[in-house]
Amino acid sequence: MLTLLAALLYSSASGRAEQLPPPKNVTLKSYNMGLVLEWDPPQNSTGRNFKYSAEYKGWSNFEAECNGTSSLSCDFTNSITSFGTYTFRVRTELEERSSVWVMTEEVALDKITAIGPPYVRLLSRKGEIEVDITDPVLRKSDLSNIYSKVSYVIHYWIEGKLKKEELRGEQRKVMLQNLTPKVCYCVQVQILLDDNKTSWPSNVTCEINTNSDEIKPWLIAMVLVVSSIVTMVSAILIFLVVMCVYKVIRYLHPQPTLPEDFKQYFSEMPQSSIFLAMQNSHQPEELYYEVSIVADQEVPTSQLDLQDTECLKLNT
Ligand SMILES: *[C@@H]1O[C@H](CO)[C@@H](O)[C@H](O)[C@H]1NC(C)=O
Ligand SMILES: *[C@@H]1O[C@H](CO)[C@@H](O)[C@H](O)[C@H]1NC(C)=O
Numbered sequence: 001m002l003t004l005l006a007a008l009l010y011s012s013a014s015g016r017a018e019q020l021p022p023p024k025n026v027t028l029k030s031y032n033m034g035l036v037l038e039w040d041p042p043q044n045s046t047g048r049n050f051k052y053s054a055e056y057k058g059w060s061n062f063e064a065e066c067n068g069t070s071s072l073s074c075d076f077t078n079s080i081t082s083f084g085t086y087t088f089r090v091r092t093e094l095e096e097r098s099s100v101w102v103m104t105e106e107v108a109l110d111k112i113t114a115i116g117p118p119y120v121r122l123l124s125r126k127g128e129i130e131v132d133i134t135d136p137v138l139r140k141s142d143l144s145n146i147y148s149k150v151s152y153v154i155h156y157w158i159e160g161k162l163k164k165e166e167l168r169g170e171q172r173k174v175m176l177q178n179l180t181p182k183v184c185y186c187v188q189v190q191i192l193l194d195d196n197k198t199s200w201p202s203n204v205t206c207e208i209n210t211n212s213d214e215i216k217p218w219l220i221a222m223v224l225v226v227s228s229i230v231t232m233v234s235a236i237l238i239f240l241v242v243m244c245v246y247k248v249i250r251y252l253h254p255q256p257t258l259p260e261d262f263k264q265y266f267s268e269m270p271q272s273s274i275f276l277a278m279q280n281s282h283q284p285e286e287l288y289y290e291v292s293i294v295a296d297q298e299v300p301t302s303q304l305d306l307q308d309t310e311c312l313k314l315n316t
């Protein structure tokens with residue numbers, strides 16, 4: 001009210017003959033760090049081609065942004081910075097005449113701006129759902145450059161159920177755990193900025209949870225038992241096959257059979273000492289002596305007798 005009064009005084013001091021009616025419903029709209037001033041035409045303005053001028057002021061003087069425009073809005077996004085406070089004003093103009101300025105409050109862009117919804121993508125695997133959050137694209141900078149604390153509030157629930165679970169964190173990729181397999185879950189995410197500011201909530205996104213791949217202990221035991229049985233059976237089969245093949249070969253190529261006596265002889269042979277000796281000893285060296293054969297000579301009987309007598313002598 002005070003600013004409006006000041007503006008009225010200022011414009012009356014400029015000494016214009018006929019005052020134009022000022023724009024109505026002047027409002028600042030800020031979304032994702034963009035800033036647009038909007039207004040409605042003055043009352044009773046039908047049929048009059050009003051023009052408007054809009055200006056902004058940082059810490060020094062007002063600067064023109066939209067000069068003599070016929071549109072009912074002015075976008076200041078490219079002229080202002082993310083931080084700092086600004087005041088805006090707009091007036092009606094027609095030829096040389098103009099209205100009083102209508103001024104806004106002093107505002108800080110990061111405080112007044114509305115942050116749009118994040119984009120949420122769901123991906124289910126192994127019985128869990130991964131929530132993939134993408135920040136909204138800002139007209140200026142990005143969330144982490146503007147707000148010192150950026151966190152995410154994830155609400156998820158089984159489709160059609162009222163009970164919602166809540167998860168808070170600073171990660172943009174979050175796994176929802178302990179979910180029921182093959183059940184449709186819905187997720188909605190909101191961004192929490194510097195304790196008190198929240199983004200618009202995301203669209204509700206739903207996804208059917210997958211089966212978990214978790215291996216059950218009884219399954220491991222069964223696999224072990226089955227595989228050992230298979231191994232045993234195949235070992236037996238291989239043994240039988242080998243036996244059969246052997247027998248067939250033996251049948252086709254029979255070994256000559258020896259009579260029982262021979263078998264016994266051969267089986268005993270290694271035990272005979274001669275055989276062993278023959279096996280163990282070297283070939284004996286053969287010695288040759290000259291042998292001469294002479295005619296038979298008569299042995300003197302006296303000698304034979306002597307021998308006999310001596311024996312007799314001993315005996316006597
Ligand atoms: C100002 O806005 C209100 C609602 O936002 C509306 O009812 C009214 O008609 C508007 N005034 C003008 C002059 O357009
Ligand atoms: C606007 O029109 C109304 C009647 O519709 C009239 O009483 C009023 O004086 C007009 N105001 C201006 C500023 O022309």
Ligand SMILES: *[C@@H]1O[C@H](CO)[C@@H](O)[C@H](O)[C@H]1NC(C)=O
Binds near residue numbers: 064068
């Ligand atoms: C606005 O435009 C007019 C001409 O259309 C010009 O004379 C005036 O200096 C401009 N004002 C600013 C602040 O740029």
Ligand SMILES: *[C@@H]1O[C@H](CO)[C@@H](O)[C@H](O)[C@H]1NC(C)=O
Binds near residue numbers: 117118119120203
């Ligand atoms: C939300 O859903 C609407 C309609 O399906 C779509 O146009 C919009 O882009 C979605 N917004 C986000 C942030 O995903």
Ligand SMILES: *[C@@H]1O[C@H](CO)[C@@H](O)[C@H](O)[C@H]1NC(C)=O
Binds near residue numbers: 196
């Ligand atoms: C947080 O927002 C609420 C209203 O939404 C307000 O009453 C409160 O003062 C705010 N707190 C801080 C620390 O900004």
